[in-house]
Amino acid sequence: MKFSSVLMSAAAIGMAAVGINAQQNQPACSSIYTRKEILSLTSSEWNLVKSILAAMQRDGWFRWFAYLHNQWFGSIHGNSQFFPFHRRFVYEWERVGKMYNSGYIQPYWDEMRDYRVPASSPVLTSNWVGGNGRSGDRCVVNGVQANWMMTYPNNHCFSRNFGNNGNPSSWYSPETIQNFIQRDTTMTQFRPDIEYTLHGVVHINIGGDMYQGYSPNDWIFMLHHANLDRLWWQWQQNGHLWTMDGPNAGGGSISLDSSMPYFNEPVRSVMQLGYGNMCFQYASNPISRRSLDPDMDQRLAAALPKDVLAEWFPETAKTEIANITDNIVNSVNSAIAEVSEIINSKPFNPIPYPARLTESWIKMHGFDTAEVRKVENQSRKLIDILNKAKYRSPY
Ligand SMILES: [Cu+2]
Numbered sequence: 001m002k003f004s005s006v007l008m009s010a011a012a013i014g015m016a017a018v019g020i021n022a023q024q025n026q027p028a029c030s031s032i033y034t035r036k037e038i039l040s041l042t043s044s045e046w047n048l049v050k051s052i053l054a055a056m057q058r059d060g061w062f063r064w065f066a067y068l069h070n071q072w073f074g075s076i077h078g079n080s081q082f083f084p085f086h087r088r089f090v091y092e093w094e095r096v097g098k099m100y101n102s103g104y105i106q107p108y109w110d111e112m113r114d115y116r117v118p119a120s121s122p123v124l125t126s127n128w129v130g131g132n133g134r135s136g137d138r139c140v141v142n143g144v145q146a147n148w149m150m151t152y153p154n155n156h157c158f159s160r161n162f163g164n165n166g167n168p169s170s171w172y173s174p175e176t177i178q179n180f181i182q183r184d185t186t187m188t189q190f191r192p193d194i195e196y197t198l199h200g201v202v203h204i205n206i207g208g209d210m211y212q213g214y215s216p217n218d219w220i221f222m223l224h225h226a227n228l229d230r231l232w233w234q235w236q237q238n239g240h241l242w243t244m245d246g247p248n249a250g251g252g253s254i255s256l257d258s259s260m261p262y263f264n265e266p267v268r269s270v271m272q273l274g275y276g277n278m279c280f281q282y283a284s285n286p287i288s289r290r291s292l293d294p295d296m297d298q299r300l301a302a303a304l305p306k307d308v309l310a311e312w313f314p315e316t317a318k319t320e321i322a323n324i325t326d327n328i329v330n331s332v333n334s335a336i337a338e339v340s341e342i343i344n345s346k347p348f349n350p351i352p353y354p355a356r357l358t359e360s361w362i363k364m365h366g367f368d369t370a371e372v373r374k375v376e377n378q379s380r381k382l383i384d385i386l387n388k389a390k391y392r393s394p395y
Contacts, residue, residue, distance in 0.1 A: 179313060
């Protein structure tokens with residue numbers, strides 16, 4: 001009795017000391033760790049990750065997460081639970097990893113940089129997560145999960161089956177994703193814009209286990225969803241920290257008080273990185289500032305007419321138009337010329353159309369095909385505009 005009251009008052013003092021966010025009702029984290037891009041891990045960091053993943057496989061954690069994801073599949077896709085649930089889910093994976101070694105931090109994969117030729121990404125080599133499954137049985141024989149046997153939903157070799165005959169079609173470029181982040185003002189827009197584009201294309205084009213409801217069998221799942229979470233955070237920092245609207249799992253509308261499937265915790269508990277259990281940030285967009293890529297801003301502003309820029313990249317348009325005064329316009333112009341010169345030394349290489357989601361994958365999720373095609377076509381329209389303006393993507 002005495003002991004617990006001491007604990008309670010200690011907790012109360014601690015919470016008062018660090019401050020409670022009114023919208024979240026959770027204490028600020030006393031320390032924050034940083035999730036890094038996989039290719040920026042040091043070899044000792046990567047060795048630690050590898051040994052923890054092997055232990056988690058041995059102890060059945062891959063099986064458990066694949067099972068959970070598959071069991072709750074219908075509730076966590078195609079509605080506004082998509083982002084909060086997957087943030088909580090990847091955090092849960094990381095939490096389990098930390099039980100093996102507190103140094104486990106879930107990396108992400110900046111997939112957009114590899115959009116043009118995904119198969120040539122260094123991430124998909126034997127040094128990291130390995131490549132395509134071998135011909136015939138599609139078993140993956142290199143990388144961190146080489147020759148693993150999975151046990152959910154049945155015993156099978158860990159598999160990948162790259163789309164487009166082993167040459168996965170291109171993904172979404174950083175510019176197309178930046179368009180969603182800048183233009184979307186509601187979760188009703190942002191969720192399908194990401195879920196039906198980059199999210200789906202990576203699942204489908206990696207294929208094998210990644211194609212299925214039990215996709216967490218492939219550790220790429222965690223890299224992929226950490227990246228999508230990073231994009232959500234970037235959007236949140238862009239004036240949408242508490243934006244949550246649209247459909248809930250099983251009908252009705254979602255709110256910050258809605259309960260996340262399986263976890264039975266309110267959506268609000270995962271909204272703000274740096275509070276509650278969400279004691280992490282992403283290397284490329286730390287908690288303290290809203291992040292746009294200033295180089296991308298400059299390239300887009302140089303390539304697109306002002307009205308087109310304002311329609312597709314309103315934040316970039318504001319930055320450029322608001323900040324350029326007569327005094328500095330010359331220096332900005334010379335900076336742009338300098339950048340263009342470097343970029344223009346490469347021949348113009350138009351941005352390719354990303355692959356469309358397959359009918360079978362759309363059906364498996366119960367997505368509305370027309371909605372998916374609408375989002376895909378909108379992105380293709382932007383790609384047409386960028387290519388027509390001879391915009392040179394540096395990636
Ligand atoms: Cu999922």
